[in-house]
Amino acid sequence: RTTHYLFIVVVAVNSTLLTINAGDYIFYTDWAWTSFVVFSISQSTMLVVGAIYYMLFTGAPGTATYYATIMTIYTWVAKGAWFALGYPYDFVVVPVWIPSAMLLDLSYWATRRNKHAAILIGGTLVGMSLPVFNMINLLLVKDPLEMAFKYPRPTLPPYMTPIEPQVGKFYNSPVALGAGAGAVLSVPIAALGAKLNTW
Secondary structure, eight states: OHHHHHHHHHHHHHHHHHHHTSSOOSEEGGGTTTSHHHHHHHHHHHHHHHHHHHHHHHOOTTHHHHHHHHHHHHHHHHHHHHHHTTOOGGGEEOOOOHHHHHHHHHHHHHTTSOHHHIIIIIHHHHHHHHHHHHHHHHHTSSOHHHHHHHSOOTTSOGGGSOOOOOTTOSTTOHHHHHHHHHHHHHHHHHHHHHHHHHO
16 A cells, blocks of 8 residues: 555656656746747646546546646745745746646546546647636736846846847848848739739
8 A cells, every 4th residue: 555655656746747847837927928839739748648647547536636736836836936036926927737637637537537538538628728728827917028028037048038129229230121121022022923923
C-alpha cells in the first residue's frame, strides 16, 4: 500500500513537471497574447497526456483535477515571487487548468473508466475548453500593453523586450520606409501581374 501511494506521488510530480516544461506554462503580461497559441497547443496536449497517464495508473476519476490543482499552486507561487520583486499583481496571469481537467475527469467517470473514450472525448473537451477559459482570463487583465512597456522582464532576451515607439523618429527609419514603399507598390504590381496573366 505504501509503495502504491508513493508511486502516485511520483507520477503526480513527474506529470506536473512534464506539463510545466511543455512550452510556456505561465502567462506574463508583457508576452501573454504572443504566447497564447503556443500555450494552448502545448498545455492542452500535455494536460491530457499527463492526466491520462496518471489516471490509468491510479484508476480513480478526480486525479486530473488534482494534477491541475498542483500546477495552479506552482503558478501562484511564481506569481507571488514576481510580486515580491516589485512587479504589479497582474504581471503574472495564472492559467486556468482546473475546469478543463474536471471535464477530463467527468468523461473518464461517465464512460465507466474507458481509457479510449477518456482520451478521445476528454482530450477533445480539454482542447476546446482550455483556450476559451484562458482567453477570458487574459481579457480581464488591465492595460497589458502599458504594463509591458513599464515593467519589461529582466530575463527576456533583447529581441523580445518591448520597445516603446519614438514619435517623430519614424520617418527616417529604413524599415519604415521599406514597409511603406512595399505597401504602396504592391497594389499596382499585383494589378499589373493580374493584367499580364489575362493577356
